[in-house]
Amino acid sequence: MRDIEFTRQLRDVNLTQCLTFLAVAEIGSFRGAAERLHISQSALSVQVRQMERALGVPLLHRTTRSVVLTAQGQVAQAALRRICGDLDRMVKDFREEAALHKGFLSVAVLPSLAATLLPQVVTGFGAAHPGIEVRLRDADSKAIVAMLRGGDVDMGILSRNAALDGYLFTPLFEDEFLVVVPREGHPLSAR
Numbered sequence: 579m580r581d582i583e584f585t586r587q588l589r590d591v592n593l594t595q596c597l598t599f600l601a602v603a604e605i606g607s608f609r610g611a612a613e614r615l616h617i618s619q620s621a622l623s624v625q626v627r628q629m630e631r632a633l634g635v636p637l638l639h640r641t642t643r644s645v646v647l648t649a650q651g652q653v654a655q656a657a658l659r660r661i662c663g664d665l666d667r668m669v670k671d672f673r674e675e676a677a678l679h680k681g682f683l684s685v686a687v688l689p690s691l692a693a694t695l696l697p698q699v700v701t702g703f704g705a706a707h708p709g710i711e712v713r714l715r716d717a718d719s720k721a722i723v724a725m726l727r728g729g730d731v732d733m734g735i736l737s738r739n740a741a742l743d744g745y746l747f748t749p750l751f752e753d754e755f756l757v758v759v760p761r762e763g764h765p766l767s768a769r
Contacts, residue, residue, distance in 0.1 A: 590628075590631075590632035591629055591632045591633065593665075594625060595625045595626070595628055595629035595632075596629070596658050596661070596662065597615075597662065598611070598615065598617075598622055598625040598626055598629075599625075599626055599629055599637060599651075599654065599655075599658065600655065600658050600659065600662065601614055601615055601622075602622070602626060602638065602645060603637075603638075603647055603651065603654075603655045606644065606645050606646075607644075607645060608622055608623060608626075608640075608645060626638065633650070633654070635648070635650040636648050636650070636651070637650055637651035637654055638651055674709065678707045678709075678710055679707070679709045679710075680709040680710070681709070681710055681711075682710065682711040682712070682713055683710055683711070683712050683713065683732050683733070684713045684715065684730070684731040684732045684733075685712060685713065685714050685715070685731060685732065685733050685734070685735060686714075686715045686716075686717050686721070686722040686725045686726070686730075686731040686733075686734040686735070686736075687714055687715070687716055687717075687722070687734070687735040687736070688716070688717075688718070688719065688722070688735065688736055688737075689716040689717075691735055692714055692716045695735075695750075695751075696714060696735075700712050700714070715730075715731060719736045719737060719739065719741075720741075722734040722735075722736045723736075723739075723741045723742065726745065735750065
């Protein structure tokens with residue numbers, strides 16, 4: 579119930595209005611803020627008026643020469659600086675993560691591959707993407723499938739099997755199976 583009330587209180591205030599108000603508050607001028615935001619001064623004024631109407635209080639004292647924050651405007655400015663700063667950092671972090679500049683990659687891998695194949699691959703990946711931390715988890719095939727299904731890892735390196743239906747599978751290499759038997763005295767020795 580509280581979330582519904584919270585949504586009702588905010589539905590008439592949007593991010594554009596908040597950013598417009600912050601520009602006016604920071605610059606102290608409608609004309610200067612309009613120039614910074616590349617919008618008309620009248621469009622900027624409409625955004626600020628709509629926000630004030632939605633909040634039910636004046637945020638700015640306007641005169642022909644200046645714009646001064648009201649007490650409520652000062653509170654709004656402080657809160658919106660924090661909120662917009664957090665939002666800006668979140669967007670930047672997400673974009674860096676999506677571009678493989680920052681974040682971590684969790685990989686479940688068979689123990690035999692963790693010891694042989696992965697060190698060189700992880701080193702190469704780390705050189706190409708220094709902001710990405712690779713976390714390896716060694717497990718058997720059944721456990722790797724369970725980790726993938728549970729969302730505990732981002733990817734798994736294992737042999738293809740029926741349990742992987744519905745998952746994107748990209749072959750990394752083909753491994754030739756060999757049978758090793760004594761040179762003499764075994765039925766397969768001659769083959």
